[in-house]
Amino acid sequence: MLRSGHAACPGCVLALSLRHILNTLGPETMAVAAPSCAALICGAQPCSSMKIPVYQTTLESSAAAASGLRRALDTKGKQDTTVVVIAGDGGTYDIGFQALSSAVERNEDMIYFCFDNEGYMNTGGQKSSATPLYASTGSTPAGKLSKKKNLTEIMAAHEIPYAATASAAHLADLVRKVEKAKGIRGTRIITVLIPCLPGWGLPDDEAIATARLAVDTGVFPLYEVEEGQRYTLNQTTRTRPVKDYLMTQKRYRHLSAEDRDEIQLMVDRNWTRLAERSATS
Amino acid sequence: MKDTSSTRMLLTGNHAVAWGARLSRPNFMACYPITPQTPILEKLMDFQMKGELDAEILTPESEHSAMAACVSASMAGVRVFTATSCQGLLLMHEKLHYAAGLRAPIVMFNVNRTVAAPWGFWPDQTDSVSQRDTGWIQLYSESGQESLDTVIQAFKIAERVSTPVLISHDAFYISHALEPVEVPAQATVDQYLPPYEPELFLDTERGESVGNVVSPEMFCQHRKDMGQAMQLAIAATQESDAEWERLVGRGYGVIETYRCDDAELVIVTMGSMCGTVRHAVDEMRASGRPVGLLKVRLFRPLPSAALRDALAGVPDVLVLDRNFSPGTGGVLHQELKSTLFGMPEAPRVHGYLAGVGGVNMSPGKIEELADRVCQAEPSIQSVWAG
Ligand SMILES: Cc1ncc(C[n+]2csc(CCOP(=O)(O)OP(=O)(O)O)c2C)c(N)n1
Ligand code: SF4
Ligand SMILES: [Mg+2]
Numbered sequence: 001m002l003r004s005g006h007a008a009c010p011g012c013v014l015a016l017s018l019r020h021i022l023n024t025l026g027p028e029t030m031a032v033a034a035p036s037c038a039a040l041i042c043g044a045q046p047c048s049s050m051k052i053p054v055y056q057t058t059l060e061s062s063a064a065a066a067s068g069l070r071r072a073l074d075t076k077g078k079q080d081t082t083v084v085v086i087a088g089d090g091g092t093y094d095i096g097f098q099a100l101s102s103a104v105e106r107n108e109d110m111i112y113f114c115f116d117n118e119g120y121m122n123t124g125g126q127k128s129s130a131t132p133l134y135a136s137t138g139s140t141p142a143g144k145l146s147k148k149k150n151l152t153e154i155m156a157a158h159e160i161p162y163a164a165t166a167s168a169a170h171l172a173d174l175v176r177k178v179e180k181a182k183g184i185r186g187t188r189i190i191t192v193l194i195p196c197l198p199g200w201g202l203p204d205d206e207a208i209a210t211a212r213l214a215v216d217t218g219v220f221p222l223y224e225v226e227e228g229q230r231y232t233l234n235q236t237t238r239t240r241p242v243k244d245y246l247m248t249q250k251r252y253r254h255l256s257a258e259d260r261d262e263i264q265l266m267v268d269r270n271w272t273r274l275a276e277r278s279a280t281s
Numbered sequence: 282m283k284d285t286s287s288t289r290m291l292l293t294g295n296h297a298v299a300w301g302a303r304l305s306r307p308n309f310m311a312c313y314p315i316t317p318q319t320p321i322l323e324k325l326m327d328f329q330m331k332g333e334l335d336a337e338i339l340t341p342e343s344e345h346s347a348m349a350a351c352v353s354a355s356m357a358g359v360r361v362f363t364a365t366s367c368q369g370l371l372l373m374h375e376k377l378h379y380a381a382g383l384r385a386p387i388v389m390f391n392v393n394r395t396v397a398a399p400w401g402f403w404p405d406q407t408d409s410v411s412q413r414d415t416g417w418i419q420l421y422s423e424s425g426q427e428s429l430d431t432v433i434q435a436f437k438i439a440e441r442v443s444t445p446v447l448i449s450h451d452a453f454y455i456s457h458a459l460e461p462v463e464v465p466a467q468a469t470v471d472q473y474l475p476p477y478e479p480e481l482f483l484d485t486e487r488g489e490s491v492g493n494v495v496s497p498e499m500f501c502q503h504r505k506d507m508g509q510a511m512q513l514a515i516a517a518t519q520e521s522d523a524e525w526e527r528l529v530g531r532g533y534g535v536i537e538t539y540r541c542d543d544a545e546l547v548i549v550t551m552g553s554m555c556g557t558v559r560h561a562v563d564e565m566r567a568s569g570r571p572v573g574l575l576k577v578r579l580f581r582p583l584p585s586a587a588l589r590d591a592l593a594g595v596p597d598v599l600v601l602d603r604n605f606s607p608g609t610g611g612v613l614h615q616e617l618k619s620t621l622f623g624m625p626e627a628p629r630v631h632g633y634l635a636g637v638g639g640v641n642m643s644p645g646k647i648e649e650l651a652d653r654v655c656q657a658e659p660s661i662q663s664v665w666a667g
Binding site: 027028029030032040042043044045046047048050051052053054055056057058060061063064065066067068069071072073074075076081098099101102103106 | 308309311336337339341342343345346347349350351352353354355356357358359375376379483484485487488489490491492493494495496499
């Protein structure tokens with residue numbers, strides 16, 4: 001469903017994830033793309049790297065545009081066409097957040113994919129509210145002083161039918177989640193962590209390993225929330241300390257040992273809370 | 282020809298708009314409430330609830346999202362209507378360019394209201410005239426009847442030239458004033474406006490996309506195509522209007538000249554001000570003063586040829602602008618000066634800022650201005666009428 005010759009950086013796992021997602025969804029799918037790396041991967045007119053129709057909207061409006069597309073298809077009796085959003089974290093956590101919250105509140109029938117590379121990458125790598133604490137970006141050169149917004153929890157608080165995190169290093173898990181989401185009606189959101197090669201300061205062949213470390217260290221736990229109530233932690237053990245994850249990325253190069261400890265504590269807290277919710281729901 | 286199948290109803294301007302929209306059978310609407318547009322939205326909801334209107338209606342969290350949804354719905358190939366006013370229109374600004382660039386034949390109704398700050402609820406056309414460069418066709422209406430008729434015509438125009446249409450009428454003077462309105466029969470409108478069946482739309486069968494990045498040359502070509510569509514829109518408006526007139530006996534033209542024969546002064550304006558000027562013209566004609574009215578109904582594209590033709594040989598023109606562009610003055614004043622540029626023996630164009638912020642312009646005040654300008658040299662800048 002994603003053709004070769006697209007415009008992603010060599011080694012980018014966004015393209016890989018997108019390919020698996022689209023192959024799982026199949027041809028009866030339409031995408032709304034917000035400006036982001038995902039949109040650029042779709043290609044430039046008159047070419048398209050996507051076999052499905054893509055409507056390119058503006059940065060802040062993907063959930064609203066997808067709502068319009070959904071309703072229009074409904075009026076044409078095309079309820080079986082899956083409408084998806086493909087957007088970045090900036091277009092989701094920041095400027096498009098208002099439209100997203102509104103669409104989720106209305107429970108619009110769509111699957112929203114947020115490719116979370118923790119910054120505004122196609123504009124050259126500035127921070128977004130998905131950028132983690134202390135990470136250096138073009139607009140936070142000395143490191144970001146605030147924490148990453150917890151999108152999945154905010155979505156859960158909307159009692160969205162399905163919210164999940166996923167990783168390019170766990171493709172079978174990603175595909176399973178896409179299949180599961182496809183079988184549910186209403187708004188579904190899957191946030192895929194995309195280690196960005198230039199944005200995070202990684203060698204071209206390190207994206208998968210970094211994505212795996214994010215899960216193994218508990219920095220980016222893989223989990224699902226149904227109806228905002230039922231939590232499932234997909235990988236229930238942490239096997240590595242957070243510093244193993246931080247040390248390989250140039251965006252964390254300036255961190256002191258105390259900074260790393262602070263991040264470890266924060267990750268521990270999040271993990272404990274999530275493990276408790278998962279155990280009790 | 283009189284339309285015998287229509288029903289006469291007592292309607293506010295906004296309810297006339299809602300009737301126009303209902304009769305046009307849109308498939309999709311997305312609306313966000315704002316005074317004084319709300320009665321349009323509520324009436325449409327009411328129609329839908331009673332099963333009289335078979336449309337999807339989306340009520341998102343903002344006008345920006347409303348327009349975003351309208352554009353994507355239009356790209357899916359369905360007929361789209363929406364309505365807004367002042368701040369809402371301005372919040373949509375980015376998406377207005379977007380809709381026009383994608384050649385989405387959306388019809389939007391705007392109720393002209395003062396733009397904040399400071400806050401006001403008064404008729405003022407700055408909200409819509411300031412959207413003149415977004416690529417939307419713009420029409421201004423003088424009455425509820427005209428608004429109803431124009432909504433129906435607008436779908437025909439929009440779909441013919443693949444360009445969105447914005448129609449405006451003034452807050453309260455038109456939006457909330459009751460008047461008898463001829464509501465055409467559904468069959469009449471169906472005969473005039475066939476279902477929207479675009480050649481191109483988002484379709485999983487074809488897999489084509491829309492809105493992707495283009496090269497500078499392709500971008501430039503897009504803009505040339507938009508310009509060409511705008512030029513075609515003048516004839517499309519004229520023809521759509523004439524066809525409607527043949528069916529129901531009501532037509533409005535792209536401009537209207539009222540008692541302009543042998544006029545030594547022609548007053549040019551838009552919207553509800555036309556009604557007041559009509560009255561003032563009658564008074565002045567009665568006392569032997571040769572004054573006429575030129576109503577600009579189609580503001581974008583500006584029907585330059587028709588304007589030059591209508592004003593050829595007229596010594597003085599008085600433009601009344603119920604809008605204000607700080608630094609230049611009245612927008613219609615500027616537009617008219619540039620349209621008449623280079624015309625042999627072009628009229629002297631006097632621009633007045635009249636009724637800005639909803640300030641009342643009485644027929645007496647208009648007569649006073651008419652007398653004043655005939656004795657004065659025009660100034661380059663617009664002058665405050667009060
Ligand atoms: C209203 C608006 N403001 C700014 C931009 C410029 N812009 C394009 S993409 C982008 C950042 C996107 O970041 P994200 O959503 O995380 O996607 P990524 O590029 O990281 O994949 C920005 C700021 C825009 N397109 N529209
Ligand atoms: S900038 Fe980052 S996310 Fe974007 S294509 Fe390149 S590697 Fe992928
Ligand atoms: Mg990003």
